[in-house]
Amino acid sequence: MIQEKFIITENKPLNAKIMLMRLSGNAPDIRAGQFINIKIDGLFLRRPISVCDYDGNEITVIYKIVGVGTEKMSKMRVGSALDVLLPLGNGYDLSCSGDKPLLIGAGVGIPPLYYLAKRLIAQGKKVTALLGYHSGNDVFLRGEFWRAGARVLAVTSDGSLGLKGRVTDHMADIDYTHFYTCGPEGMLKGVYEKSVTSGQFSFEERMGCGFGACMGCSCKTITGYKRICKDGPVLFKEEILW
Amino acid sequence: MVDTSVDLCGIRLSNPVIPASGTFGYGYEFAELYDINMLGTFSFKGTTLQPRFGNPTPRIAECTAGMINSVGLQNPGVDKVISEELPRLSRFFNKKVMANVGGFSIEEYAECASRLDKCDIVGWLEINISCPNVHGGGMSFGTSPLAAAEVTRAVKKAVNKPVIIKLSPNVTDIAAIASACEGEGADGVSLINTLLGMRIDLKTKKPIIANRKGGFSGEAIFPIALRMVNDVYSAVKIPVVGIGGVASAENVIEMMLAGATAVEVGAANLVEPFACKNIIEALPLTMEKYNINSLSEIIGGANG
Numbered sequence: 020m021i022q023e024k025f026i027i028t029e030n031k032p033l034n035a036k037i038m039l040m041r042l043s044g045n046a047p048d049i050r051a052g053q054f055i056n057i058k059i060d061g062l063f064l065r066r067p068i069s070v071c072d073y074d075g076n077e078i079t080v081i082y083k084i085v086g087v088g089t090e091k092m093s094k095m096r097v098g099s100a101l102d103v104l105l106p107l108g109n110g111y112d113l114s115c116s117g118d119k120p121l122l123i124g125a126g127v128g129i130p131p132l133y134y135l136a137k138r139l140i141a142q143g144k145k146v147t148a149l150l151g152y153h154s155g156n157d158v159f160l161r162g163e164f165w166r167a168g169a170r171v172l173a174v175t176s177d178g179s180l181g182l183k184g185r186v187t188d189h190m191a192d193i194d195y196t197h198f199y200t201c202g203p204e205g206m207l208k209g210v211y212e213k214s215v216t217s218g219q220f221s222f223e224e225r226m227g228c229g230f231g232a233c234m235g236c237s238c239k240t241i242t243g244y245k246r247i248c249k250d251g252p253v254l255f256k257e258e259i260l261w
Numbered sequence: 262m263v264d265t266s267v268d269l270c271g272i273r274l275s276n277p278v279i280p281a282s283g284t285f286g287y288g289y290e291f292a293e294l295y296d297i298n299m300l301g302t303f304s305f306k307g308t309t310l311q312p313r314f315g316n317p318t319p320r321i322a323e324c325t326a327g328m329i330n331s332v333g334l335q336n337p338g339v340d341k342v343i344s345e346e347l348p349r350l351s352r353f354f355n356k357k358v359m360a361n362v363g364g365f366s367i368e369e370y371a372e373c374a375s376r377l378d379k380c381d382i383v384g385w386l387e388i389n390i391s392c393p394n395v396h397g398g399g400m401s402f403g404t405s406p407l408a409a410a411e412v413t414r415a416v417k418k419a420v421n422k423p424v425i426i427k428l429s430p431n432v433t434d435i436a437a438i439a440s441a442c443e444g445e446g447a448d449g450v451s452l453i454n455t456l457l458g459m460r461i462d463l464k465t466k467k468p469i470i471a472n473r474k475g476g477f478s479g480e481a482i483f484p485i486a487l488r489m490v491n492d493v494y495s496a497v498k499i500p501v502v503g504i505g506g507v508a509s510a511e512n513v514i515e516m517m518l519a520g521a522t523a524v525e526v527g528a529a530n531l532v533e534p535f536a537c538k539n540i541i542e543a544l545p546l547t548m549e550k551y552n553i554n555s556l557s558e559i560i561g562g563a564n565g
Contacts, residue, residue, distance in 0.1 A: 020293065022535060058532070063479055064323045065532055104534065225319040225469075227330060228531035231290045233283065234306070234335045235321040237314070244314055244335070249290075 020230055021047055025101045033159040038093050042078045042101060049073040050110030051135035052221055052253050056229040058102035059091050065104065067229050071130035081130040107229050108252045111135050111219055117196025120144055123186050123210055125151030128202030129160055131221060135199055140168045147172065147193055155180030187213045208261060220259060221252045263548045264555040269500060269523050270423035270448045272357055272384050274301035277513060277556060278541050281504055281527035282307050282361035282387065283332065287346045292353050295538045301523060304359040304387050310373045312338035316394060322460040322469040327479020328528055329458045331472040333394040334363045339373045347380055357384025363392055370412050371419040378420035388416055391429030391454035393476045403429035406441035413445035423448035425502060431457050435489050436496035443497045451502035451525065452493060453486045479528040482506040487519050494520020494561050508536060510543035514551065520561040
């Protein structure tokens, strides 16, 4: 982990609630599934946000405006500096993907899977991305997955775009060797129940520090107590206790 | 050349800055960032006789200029701390460390402290009778002078190293409790632990913290901590370790003027992992700015 100043080079809405922010600076190597912890003026706790894309000196994050922190982030100006701790968390393990990994995400669980898809595709894997949204109006990143070379299946709750229902309704139709997932806990639990291979889950929790010092985000697993921020956020299916 | 060193219960510290228990783990995460031997010392994660998972999550809530935590003394238990954490710590920390001890009965405090007392790397035993996040122990020993005195007596009997009792601010008269500890032979007191606090999520209309309430810390509590340190300093002769909202070299000096011999830094470590390094590096220039040659000479200066 390092503490580094980044310059905001872009901060734009992707839809009514979802924003994309690009940061430029001296970034260390970041693994897919890791996150960064952002200092926001006037707020005590930093805000942990997953990395959507990383390219040497540029980091892209996609965040949803849900509270005072992300509200303030949405108003930050291009050109201003941001104090960031990074990279944090364990990230996804790419070595067990097999030839046909399935990426399952919904809402703001989708962004970290984009960087993962790019890395897996670079290794020659045939990636399928199963992406869940409320409706066609909420769709983001779908084109980027497709342009990166993934097979994309979009699912909307109301059926206004792509397949109808929940992402977990459509897992049985896909042939996959391993899965990677990130999204709301209800969806993660559904993936756990419907999945037929091993896989990796990225979890979310209210954090104090984000780097393993405070024990604020601990959880119980089959392999002992884990800190979501440091030993996670990615846990293997075999170690999860619901 | 200014002198930042202080004497804490017979052990010389190169400077008075001590990361507070529960905000620094066993030092590993911070040792990756900077050489933690620059610290005066640090107080490691609160240790109990038995392993503990602690409270359900969410354990953290944000506040203005601070945060609430309800971790609930998560730790691997004293035997594992001694067999695994302390040997690992001694590979990169070559100073004496402060062992923070939690408990649920007088016997447990004494037993846990006695086991840590035998470890070479341990310099002081900081006895936490003020954890607001556990039931049937913790803070209940810190809210009555009688119970605080009983814990002190039992621990003093069980150990040889200096005993510092960590006090709760959630009381009517903290000076009376400090005096009771002093009366039973405590070598020092540290204060304040966190203030009981609560936040409610307007969307769910329920408390943010799973345990409903927790301990409030951070810069917001500094004036309260400072006042209590001064109250206790005025009432006892043993060293007082000042804790609460410290985030700068100026705060350290202010705490010492109020009566602190050393100063613990807590919540600041969690949001600024370099907080203690920055404070220690800023101390000499800040001392010069305020015409201070020696930190140990200013202790309690506000009472002079």
